[in-house]
Amino acid sequence: MKIWIKRLALLVLALILAGLAVCAYIMHSAKDSVPVLNYHQINDRDENALTVHTDQFEAQMKYLADNGYHTITPEEMIAAWDNGTALPDKPVIITFDDGYADNYRCAFPILQKYNLRGTIFLISDFIGTYPNYLTWAQVDEMQESGLIDFESHTLSHEQLDSTSPEETWNQLDGSKKALEWHLHKEVNFLAYPCGSYDEELQQMVKKAGYKGAFTVNFGLADKGENHYILDRVPIFGCTNHTLMRFKMRMNYAPIFAPLARLHKDMYESGHTFIARFIPTP
Known part of the structure; x- marks a missing residue:
């Protein structure tokens, strides 16, 4: 009996060590990838999955500043990848989708x-x-600060993989031209509305003159990744955005992102019982 207990203990230990080795390999493989944080609303009023409270957001930004992270833009990331130049140590991109008014009042x-x-x-x-969205005066003020870059989320947030080709082009091209006219700068990046995309849409985004496009798929942006389906780290999806959850999602995205995809697949296929046991911060 004691021999079987020892063997079982050794087997468990071997599995734990193998798991740690796999995790270490995954983390090392992603050392040159860039976390692209994805926010929506920042306020103390709303209690929904798209909103991070102001104190939580400040704690997250303080963590980035205190731990030597360097914020960059999508343009700088793609330029470094295409030109073979180095990014700063610990690069991170902070993104907000939609252009809510609280991005100016609370996040800025x-x-x-x-x-x-x-x-x-x-x-x-x-x-x-609309009153819940930014004004052009606020956009101008933020752009003039040198801290905020603006890119496209289409004209009216249509789900582009289900619109007609004519409407899809109008959403892509029209938004790009409108923003470039207002901002007096090139608009080279898109965030897919609802995170929805397909192969045909990617080609249209490229044809419209965009250099890249972002999804809401959980993961790090990687140089070897298709520039038109770049992953991000969603900082939403629950109403309890603790600093610990933020650290785990950002620092260990290469480990937790595949688990999150597995959890989603299990849940959508009806295997909810199994999904409960898959750790997804």
Whole structure:
């Protein structure tokens, strides 16, 4: 009996060591990848999966500043990859989708406080139109600060893999031209509305003149990845955005991202019981 217990203990230990070795290999393989953080709303009013409270957001930004992270833009990331130049140590991209008014009221002052740069993907027809979205004056002020870059989230947030080719082109090309006219700069990147895309859409994005496009797929942006389906680290999906959860999702994305995909696949295929046991921060 004692022999079997020893053998079982050795087997468990071997499995643990093998798991740690696999995790170490995965983390080492991703050492040159870039975490692209994905936010939406930053406020203390809403209690939904897209909102991070202001104090939680500030704690996350303070963590980045205190731990030597360097904020870059999508343009700088792609340029470094294409030209073979080095990125700064511990690069990170902070992105916000949609262009909510609280990005100006709540997020922008915190980014200023810690001298961190961000990128906001704008729904161009919504700017200056709806009260919950940014105004062009706010956009101009943030752009002039040198801390905020603006890119495209289409004209009106249509799910582009289900629209007609004519409407898809209108959303891509129209938003790019409208933003370039307002911002007086090139707009080279897109965030897919609802994170939805297919092969045909990727080709249209490229044809419209964009250099890359971002999904909401959990993972790090990697040089070897298709530039038109770049992964991000979603900082949403629950109403409890603790600093520990933030650290785990950002620092260990190469490990947790495959588990998150497995959890989603299990859940969508009806295997909810199994999905409960898959760790996904």
